[in-house]
Every structure is written in structure tokens, then in C-alpha cells.
Amino acid sequence: DLQMTQSPSSLSASVGDRVTITCRASHSISSYLNWYQQKAGKAPNLLISAASSLQSGVPSRFSGRGSGTDFTLTISSLQPEDFASYYCQQSYSVPFTFGGGTKVQI
Amino acid sequence: QVQLQESGPGLVKPSGTLSLTCAVSGGSISSSNWWSWVRQPPKKGLEWIGEIYHSGSTNYNPSLKSRVTISVDKSKNQFSLKLSSVTAADTAVYYCAETSVAGVYYHWGQGILVSVSS
Numbered sequence: 001d002l003q004m005t006q007s008p009s010s011l012s013a014s015v016g017d018r019v020t021i022t023c024r025a026s027h028s029i030s031s032y033l034n035w036y037q038q039k040a041g042k043a044p045n046l047l048i049s050a051a052s053s054l055q056s057g058v059p060s061r062f063s064g065r066g067s068g069t070d071f072t073l074t075i076s077s078l079q080p081e082d083f084a085s086y087y088c089q090q091s092y093s094v095p096f097t098f099g100g101g102t103k104v105q106i
Numbered sequence: 107q108v109q110l111q112e113s114g115p116g117l118v119k120p121s122g123t124l125s126l127t128c129a130v131s132g133g134s135i136s137s138s139n140w141w142s143w144v145r146q147p148p149k150k151g152l153e154w155i156g157e158i159y160h161s162g163s164t165n166y167n168p169s170l171k172s173r174v175t176i177s178v179d180k181s182k183n184q185f186s187l188k189l190s191s192v193t194a195a196d197t198a199v200y201y202c203a204e205t206s207v208a209g210v211y212y213h214w215g216q217g218i219l220v221s222v223s224s
Binding site: 001032034036042043044045046049050055087089090091092094095096097098099100101 | 151152153154156157165166167168169201207208209210211212214215216217
């Protein structure tokens, strides 16, 4: 199985900060990398697919980059509503594995 | 827009079988989509369980494959998950999800907590 490693596992930041989360795949997955946001008690919500394609309705302060094995999710200016956990997920091959998650605390 | 709703028992006894259903509205389960299950143990990360295509083709997580069955009921526009020989480690929130692009989950159910306990 492809292993997805996210870092950091948690971070504390202030409103307005630039935040970057890293995801590394154990093997190359081209651009088959997705990012989800999950708020407490809610289902995950797709933010970015194919490494950098922002989903409709997602604020432009979110961006994704990378290909192969190394990927990043960046929030350019953190807002109070961005308090959540973030997960990367590879859709290159089954089983579609997720990273361990990053909890962003404001 | 497709909407998904999980249902089933919230408590299952150890060694029993967990059975959940995901009702699909706003779209047909016979469309060219993948119908999937993902779970999340309390305070832990997400684990992909498996998926079924509208044709009936399935893919399962190898770590669960011997215990998992996913099926579709086209007459009821729903799909189901069965997980046998459950233990406390199977306690989790179970989500159903849908996608037209393999592995990219645009639509999710709200989730259902299933506890395994005697």
C-alpha cells in the first residue's frame, strides 16, 4: 500500500498567518493527491483535487502544489473558520490511503 | 446534487457483523460513479474501507478484505457495508461517499458512529 505521511501533526497559528502543511507519498503518485478539511463532528470536505485544483466555493487563500512524492497545502492568510483538521489522500491506486492529519489550532 | 445518508445499528456486539446502509438521493446509484465507505476511529484519522462501481465491481482495503462486503441495491437506490467478526478496534464513525472520479470524494454522508461493545 502507498503510505502517506503528513507533517506537522498539529500546529498553532494566529489569524493572518501563512500556514503550510506537507504530505509525502512513499512512492510517486504523479498528481493524484487530494486535500480535505474536516471540522469537529463533520464529514471531510474536499478542498483541492489533483494536487492543485481548487474546488468550487473554496476560498482562494487555499492552494496546493507538488507532484511525484512531495506535496504542500498552503493557507495564505489564516482565518478563524480555518480551525480544523486537514488530510491529504492519494487517489493513484487502491487502497486510497489518507495521511495522518494535521490539526490547525488558532 | 447527490446526497448521502447512512443508517444502521449504533451498537454491535464483539464477533458480530456490522451492517450499514447508505441511501442515495438526488441521483441514481446506477450512474457512472463509485460508491465508497470510509471510517474514522474516535480521535484518529481516516481509513478507506472500499468501493463499488455501478456495474458491481468492487475494491477493498487489503487490511479488511477478508471481513468486508459492499453491495448495491438498485431498486432502493442504496448501497451497503457488511463487516464481519468485529472487535473494539472497529469502533468508528463510518462515512459513505460518492465520486465520479476514482478516489476523489466530492460528496459525503454525515457519518454514523458504530460502537463495538458487549
